[in-house]
Amino acid sequence: MVVNGRPLKRMKRRVTADLYDFFTFPSAETVTDARTAAAITSGPFRTNVRDFISKYALPPPPSLLFPHLMVWQVLFRAGDLTDSLDSVVYLDIIEEDVARSRSVYCDQCRVVGWSDHPVCRTRYHFIIKADGSPLGGYPKPCICCGELLHLSDSRCKSCNHVMTQDVAEEWIYQQLEDSVNTHHLLHAVVHANGFGHLLRVNGKEGGSKVLSGCDMMDFWDRLCKMLRVRKITVMDVSKKYGLEYRLLHAVMKGYPWYGNWGYEFCVGSFGVTYDIYADAVKTLSNLPLSTFIHSEQGCLQNTVVFYKSLSEKQEQHDLVNIRDLFVFLMNLIQNAHKSSPMTTYCVAWDWSGAVPDTTFTHRSSDVGRVQEAMVKVLLAVTGSKWVSWRTLRGAVCRLGTPQLLDYCLRGLAGKTVSGGLVVVARIDPSSGATEYRLEPRSNAPSGITTCNGSRALNLNCPSVENLLWDLRYLYECILRSRTTYSSHGQHPMNYVPVAAATAQKLLDCKTFMKDYDKDKLFSGYSGIQSGITLFCQVELADQDEVANFTPSITEIINLQSDATVSDLKIEASRTFQDVYLMFHRFQAEELLDYSGVDDSTQVKLIFAVGSSDQVVRIRGRCIGKIGPVRYRMERGDENWIVDCRCGAKDDDGERMMACDICSVWQHTRCSGIADSESVPSRFICCRCSSSDQTT
Numbered sequence: 099m100v101v102n103g104r105p106l107k108r109m110k111r112r113v114t115a116d117l118y119d120f121f122t123f124p125s126a127e128t129v130t131d132a133r134t135a136a137a138i139t140s141g142p143f144r145t146n147v148r149d150f151i152s153k154y155a156l157p158p159p160p161s162l163l164f165p166h167l168m169v170w171q172v173l174f175r176a177g178d179l180t181d182s183l184d185s186v187v188y189l190d191i192i193e194e195d196v197a198r199s200r201s202v203y204c205d206q207c208r209v210v211g212w213s214d215h216p217v218c219r220t221r222y223h224f225i226i227k228a229d230g231s232p233l234g235g236y237p238k239p240c241i242c243c244g245e246l247l248h249l250s251d252s253r254c255k256s257c258n259h260v261m262t263q264d265v266a267e268e269w270i271y272q273q274l275e276d277s278v279n280t281h282h283l284l285h286a287v288v289h290a291n292g293f294g295h296l297l298r299v300n301g302k303e304g305g306s307k308v309l310s311g312c313d314m315m316d317f318w319d320r321l322c323k324m325l326r327v328r329k330i331t332v333m334d335v336s337k338k339y340g341l342e343y344r345l346l347h348a349v350m351k352g353y354p355w356y357g358n359w360g361y362e363f364c365v366g367s368f369g370v371t372y373d374i375y376a377d378a379v380k381t382l383s384n385l386p387l388s389t390f391i392h393s394e395q396g397c398l399q400n401t402v403v404f405y406k407s408l409s410e411k412q413e414q415h416d417l418v419n420i421r422d423l424f425v426f427l428m429n430l431i432q433n434a435h436k437s438s439p440m441t442t443y444c445v446a447w448d449w450s451g452a453v454p455d456t457t458f459t460h461r462s463s464d465v466g467r468v469q470e471a472m473v474k475v476l477l478a479v480t481g482s483k484w485v486s487w488r489t490l491r492g493a494v495c496r497l498g499t500p501q502l503l504d505y506c507l508r509g510l511a512g513k514t515v516s517g518g519l520v521v522v523a524r525i526d527p528s529s530g531a532t533e534y535r536l537e538p539r540s541n542a543p544s545g546i547t548t549c550n551g552s553r554a555l556n557l558n559c560p561s562v563e564n565l566l567w568d569l570r571y572l573y574e575c576i577l578r579s580r581t582t583y584s585s586h587g588q589h590p591m592n593y594v595p596v597a598a599a600t601a602q603k604l605l606d607c608k609t610f611m612k613d614y615d616k617d618k619l620f621s622g623y624s625g626i627q628s629g630i631t632l633f634c635q636v637e638l639a640d641q642d643e644v645a646n647f648t649p650s651i652t653e654i655i656n657l658q659s660d661a662t663v664s665d666l667k668i669e670a671s672r673t674f675q676d677v678y679l680m681f682h683r684f685q686a687e688e689l690l691d692y693s694g695v696d697d698s699t700q701v702k703l704i705f706a707v708g709s710s711d712q713v714v715r716i717r718g719r720c721i722g723k724i725g726p727v728r729y730r731m732e733r734g735d736e737n738w739i740v741d742c743r744c745g746a747k748d749d750d751g752e753r754m755m756a757c758d759i760c761s762v763w764q765h766t767r768c769s770g771i772a773d774s775e776s777v778p779s780r781f782i783c784c785r786c787s788s789s790d791q792t793t
Contacts, residue, residue, distance in 0.1 A: 118154075120174035120187045120309070120317060124324045142654040143292035144677055146325045147222055155191060168193040176308045185308065189284075192223040192274065197679055203734050206287075206295040209751035210331045210609050211365050213733035214650045216678040218289040223274055224321070226284040226314070228305035281305055284314050290677045291651060292328035299336075312358075319359045322614060328654075331364055331611045332356050333751075339431075339566055341573050345604050348379050349577070350425045356610050364611035367752045368765060369745030370603055378603040382577075383421040385597055390576070397504045398575050401568055420576060420597075427569055434562040468497050468506040473515055476536050484524070484533035508567075510534060524563070532567060577601040608751075630657040630701055632714045634670050636681075637690065639719040652713060653677060657701055663689065664697035670716050679729040683720045690715040743784075744768050757783040 118124075141149075155170035174187040196202055196219060207215055239246055245256040274287075283306050288294030296318065301311030322330060334354050336343040347355045354361065363372045390402045406417045409426055417423050471494045479485055491503050498506075511523035511534065519536045576597055633652040653673050657665060667686040674681040689695060691714075692704060705712045728735050733749075738756075740748050742764040754763045755777050764783060767773065 117173050117175040117186070120176050121313065123174060123317070124320060141326065141656060143288065143326050143328065144290045144673075147288070150325060151191060166195045166198040187226060187309070190223075190225045190227070192225065194221050194223065194274070195219075196221060197729075202728070204287075204289070204295075204732050206297070206331065206333070207289075207293075207732040208749050209365075210295075210611070211748070212293060213731060213748065215289075215291070215293065215732050216651065216680050217729040217732055218291055218677055219679050219682075220290045222288050222290075224284065224286045224288070224318075225274075225282055228281040228283050228300065283309065284318060286318065286330070288325075288327055288330070291653065292326065293651075294327055294330050296330055296332040299332075315356070315359050322612075326614070328615050329611055329613050330361075331609055332361055333608050334610055335608060339569060341570065342605060344608065345577060345601055346424060346428075346573070348604050349383050349421055350428065352379055352383065354610055356612075360612045361610040362612070363607060364609045365750065366603075366607040366609070367746070367750040368606045368768065369742070370606045374603060375607050378600045382597060382600045382604065383419065385420045385576075387417055387419060387423060397501055397508065398572075400505075401572060405568075423572070424569075427565065427572070431562060431565045431569065434565060464498060464502060465506055465509070468494055468502060469510055469513060471497055472506065472510055472534075473513065473521065473536075476521065476534060477515075479535070482535060482537075484535050487532040487534070490534060507532075514539070629659055630661065630705055631655070632657070632666070632701075632705060632712050634673065635713060635715050636670065636674055636684070636686070637715065637717045639687070639717060659702055661701045662697060663692075663695055663699050663701060663704075666701055666714070667697070667716065667718075671718065680727075681720065683722055684718055685721055686716045686718040688717050690717050738763055740764075742768050753777075755781050757781060757786055759783070759786040 151170050155172050158169045158171075170191045170193075172189040172191065174189065176185045176187055196217060202217060204212075204221070207213055240254040240257065243254060243257040245254055281300070281304070282298050283300045283304060285298040286294060286296045299311055299314050299318070300306065301309060301314060303311075306314075334344040334356055336355060338346065344354045347353070347357075351357070363375050366372075366375055387402055387406065391399055391406075402423065405423060405426060409415070409417050415422070417426055472490055475490060475493045476485060487507060491507060494503065497503075510521050513521045515521065515536060518539050520539050521534060522537050523532055523534045578598060578601065632655045634655045635652045653670075655666070655669050655673055657669060661669075666689075670686045671684055674684045695704065705714070738749070739761065740746055740754070740763045742754075744765060746765065749763075753766045753773065755766055755769070755771075756763045758780055759782055762783060762785075766775075766777060769781070769783075771777065
């Protein structure tokens with residue numbers, strides 16, 4: 099195909115090469131216009147984002163013109179991959195009119211401690227879709243026949259149904275709901291005041307063909323610095339290999355994965371504070387492995403001893419605590435991924451070459467008896483069906499203790515059977531469960547050697563599948579306390595509940611935040627040394643509708659060096675009118691701490707030039723009727739009271755229920771109701787229940 103006399107492939111390469119590099123933007127090389135770069139990075143977010151859109155974004159097509167939403171698009175190329183459409187990255191920026199939005203209040207602000215922030219006029223969504231297509235190019239189903247249509251289609255070609263603008267706008271709103279669109283590679287929302295939330299980050303495991311999670315975070319962090327956002331929170335629910343990564347990473351590194359980009363503890367659920375979180379990280383990470391080596395749990399003991407032995411064979415440092423164990427295991431997994439691609443099958447370790455015989459707590463006759471029964475179960479399965487670990491364990495559950503069954507399952511893969519069959523195992527990539535079946539010896543995976551009649555891997559280079567198996571096992575045993583029960587249903591030692599309880603505190607900390615204001619205060623926010631940067635806080639004069647209401651947030655104001663007090667009042671009025679719905683008619687009247695200063699006085703005589711950490715308090719009033727009170731705070735006009743036994747005093751995003759007598763909210767978990775159980779139709783808290791009994 100030829101377009102304008104040139105092959106289509108050459109045209110794509112040329113167009114893609116003209117795009118900014120996703121891996122470096124923004125940088126000194128990409129932002130060549132110094133004046134434009136200074137203009138974008140010198141102001142606050144509310145002005146920077148508009149300058150950024152006007153400079154780099156493509157105007158929205160007619161199909162994306164809505165009265166309440168504005169959609170722009172910025173195109174990037176993924177490094178030097180210029181020959182493939184997969185190398186084009188579409189960043190959609192959606193400006194949402196909050197007053198006309200379906201959701202006026204921000205649920206994220208409510209649970210991160212910003213529920214008392216005034217409602218902003220606009221908020222900006224930043225979205226990179228997983229399928230690589232722009233927001234407007236994604237098909238939507240017809241509401242009548244279900245036929246897939248594009249936003250540019252005015253009517254359905256199948257049933258001739260007219261696609262109204264309201265239907266198209268409804269579809270765009272669905273793209274903004276993060277609970278529905280878990281497939282976005284990147285989804286963040288930033289309010290006009292510069293406070294925002296990173297809702298979702300996905301890399302190659304989440305559907306990207308060329309971008310990793312680290313690539314996404316690097317880009318997002320650079321973009322935040324360029325736009326001068328103030329604070330960004332993230333709800334860390336990331337998983338790796340099917341496990342809670344915020345727990346694993348905290349044990350290994352002392353901070354969550356997002357901490358690599360400066361995100362720190364923000365607020366914990368169930369009353370967990372920063373001190374509790376930090377103490378839990380220290381306690382769990384430093385838990386000595388000697389406790390597990392001398393435990394009564396044979397399978398767990400053998401696993402820990404094996405990796406200590408393997409670490410010594412590889413001439414690495416001795417594994418002393420839990421942190422050392424998980425760091426060593428994760429490094430083995432990463433190296434195994436690099437050295438060879440993942441195979442489908444896995445086999446269990448040959449423990450006889452790794453630890454002394456005295457460490458085993460199971461007799462060989464018992465092991466042989468149970469494994470023979472397991473083989474009979476596999477022989478009874480027709481065809482080539484896989485049998486899950488849980489099913490196989492349940493079929494022979496009467497033949498031994500849970501420890502014996504776990505030990506036999508770990509050594510079952512690679513066992514030879516009469517008739518030229520061998521037991522093979524795999525990790526189901528969808529569920530993460532281990533599965534078994536019998537296959538002819540000729541079809542068994544390569545790289546396996548025979549040792550004393552059983553097949554085992556070379557202990558010096560374990561496979562990825564074996565490593566993942568043991569990672570999950572150690573995670574469940576040590577950190578979650580789910581598989582370390584004795585035959586009597588009791589924990590063999592009290593260290594397991596302590597470790598699990600400490601790990602639960604880390605899991606109860608999901609919200610982390612990066613404060614970009616810290617860097618700006620020291621580097622000079624305005625970027626203009628001769629200018630004046632102030633943090634402005636306003637107070638309303640006595641008005642019945644908002645009596646005793648003082649916004650807890652400050653706004654950043656940049657002034658010229660020769661600006662007067664009158665200029666400061668005008669700029670403060672314009673800023674709060676532009677940012678917050680409730681202040682759309684706000685007029686600044688006086689400086690609270692400098693009430694006697696004349697309006698013609700230059701600001702530099704009051705505040706230092708070049709400083710960026712100065713706060714000015716201004717009193718004013720809203721001319722005419724004040725904005726609706728429902729825009730006063732992100733929490734809405736509700737006046738809930740949280741007082742839970744765990745210490746929580748505000749909504750933390752966890753499931754709660756209110757007492758039917760005092761209306762005070764408490765966590766269902768703290769009231770003895772599991773997450774899997776439904777909330778009772780009637781609930782009376784302990785306080786009210788005890789008071790009723792006394793009366």
